[in-house]
Amino acid sequence: MKNKKLLWNLLYVFVIIGIGYFIYLSSAHVNYIWRWKNIPSFIVYNSQDTIDSPVSGIVENYKNKTLYIKSVKGKIEALKVEHPEVEKGQVVDKDDELGYNTHYRSGPLLVGLYMTLKISIMAMVVAMFLGLITGLMRISSNPLLKNLALTYIELVRGTPLLVQLFIFYFFIGTVFHLDRLVSGVGALSVFEGAYIAEIIRAGIQSIHKGQREAALSLGMNYYQIMRHIIMPQAIKRTMPAMAGQFISLIKDSSLVSVISITDLTKAGREIITSTFSPFEVWFTVAFMYLVLTYSLSFLTQIIERKMAKSD
Amino acid sequence: MTNTIIKAENVYKTYPGGVEALKDVSLTVSKGEVVVIIGASGSGKSTFLRTLNRLEKIDSGKITIDNMEITNPKIKITSLRSEIGMVFQHFNLFPHLSVLNNVVLAQTIVKKRDRKESVEIAMELLRRVGIDDKADMYPGQLSGGQQQRVAIARSLAMKPKIMLFDEATSALDPEMVGGVLDIMKSLAKEGMTMVVVTHEMGFAKEVADRVIYMDEGRIVEAGTPKTVFSGAKSERLKQFLSQIL
Secondary structure, X not given: OHHHHHHHHHHHHHHHHXXXXXXXXXXXXXXXXXXXXXXXXXXXXXXXXXXXXXXXXXXXXXXXXXXXXXXXXXXXXXXXXXXXXOOOOXXXXXXXXXXXXXXXXXXXXXXXXXXXXXXXXXXXXXXXXXXXXXXXXXXXXXXXXXXXXXXXXXXXXXXXXXXXXXXXXXXXXXXXXXXXXXXXXXXXXHHHHHHHHHHHHHHHXXXXXXXXXXXXXXXXXXXXXXHHHHHHHHHHHHHHHHHHHHHHHHHHXXXXXXXXXXXXXXXXXXXXXXXXXXXXXXXXXXXXXXXXXHHHHHHHHHHHHHHHOOX | OOOEEEEEEEEEEEOOOOOXXXXXXXXXXXXXXEEEEEOOOOOOHXXXXXXXXXXXXXXXXXXXXXXXXXOOOOOOHHHHHOOEEEEOOOOOOOOOOOXXXXXXXXXXXXXXXXXXXXXXXXXHHHHHOOOHHHOOOOHHXXXXXXXXXXXXXXXXXXXXXXXXXXXXXXXXXXXXHHHHHHHHHHHHHOOOEEEXXXXXXXXXXXXXXXXXXXXXXXXXXXXXXXXXXXOOOOHHHHHHHHHHO
16 A cells, blocks of 8 residues: 555656656757856845945054054054955055955845735735625625625626726826835735635634524624624634635735836846846746745644644 | 513514514513423424524514513613523534633623633632533533533623523433533522523423413413423313323
8 A cells, every 4th residue: 555655656756857857858949048057146146345445544454354444644444344355564545445245135036026025915914904894894784885895896806907907007096196016005905805805704604603692692792793703713714715815815916017016027027138038037936936825825734733723 | 560570572573584483472471480481393482582682583572671671672782681691502602712711701891890700700600510620621622511501601600680591401412411401400499580492391390480382483371380281271282292291
């Protein structure tokens, strides 16, 4: 039995290698030249900052990566220089190059990833809020609230996110003079909020009505029942669906690149225009999205396991 | 009658589907009285019980609890409900809260007692129902009988004037029924006003001051256990009793 499983797993590895080889062959077929070497520098790169002498004087000493320069007036200046290009006793003028320091800096892909993360988190917070309100309105017995919620949900779920993004940016954004980031986050939040509303509605409705009745019979009001009885159980039950929705949100956020927000996807596009390495860049971009989404699903698994303990 | 605590007058209720659940039901219960409602399923007995704390709204008629007309839509029902304890067939404990917190929660948020006092009251009541050693467990870890005893403690913690029991033992394994009934009996002995919907005829005979027989949404017969069980007048009650006893 165990051997059989091993066999299938081995076969899995072979299939994956086969697919990889197939991709390589296809690229060779179109005479594609792989240039993976440059890619890491788009994530982080080592920059050199030259250090210029602030005064005219003489190099007194070099200790602990610090240059000591005695100025003409007799004052000693201490400067941090990792790689000095001057020697002890050398005379330097003001603004002469003394050497350089190296810094790790975020490349455009990492900056883009940060933007994607920022947009996603902002949109998540707003979408949660919108979804919660809409979800509660959706199950309300008041026709006004219920119909408003239904209209919102149907409109949003029936139209493509890309079109909504354009409407937000070109129409709402123009009317209210919104920044493109606000438009992007707004459109994403409104879109995901409609789905979260349905998740929350389903979560609330999945709680047995006896829970509500027991809480009512103890004298609790609507808010108390929601806050202490229904929501804690509903949230726990909707965790997997909610996590899935947040993962979708991260992926959907790539569409904001069309309104010129430099997220991970837009950063990738910009790099390609200068490097002509679309294959490497898109694979890298995809991998970076995968890191985000996988960390999120890993995190929710941990939370779910922790929450399951209270059962 | 100053001694009256529950007064239901000409209560009618029709479900949205068109089922007439209650037809002209009137009942008066005095303080400290134990009223047991019997009847076949679908006879309206549970519906009637649930109108007493307005879990079910009625179409017409009037229900007064402790001189408060609870069927008046203007009345603030939430605080009034805390004075009427209710025990359900399926316990309806809050599964995400420990046994202790099940009993504590409503005390702190409805009665605004501080946590320390609420815990003391809760532990005392849990001791009374014999579950104090399981205070830190979760409802899912308890047997049905234990859960129902916690549910009774949870209701009692609100210091209710009336206790309603809606088939409190129907969902229990037979060996669990006795323990729950014993608690109900001791409550009755202490002078708690109780309205009990049950199929436990033994309990009705032993504890009830009055037995009400309902059928098709109406009260068909009412009286002491002796007159109802031994001197049934209507054919339907005779038939019902012969089936159940």
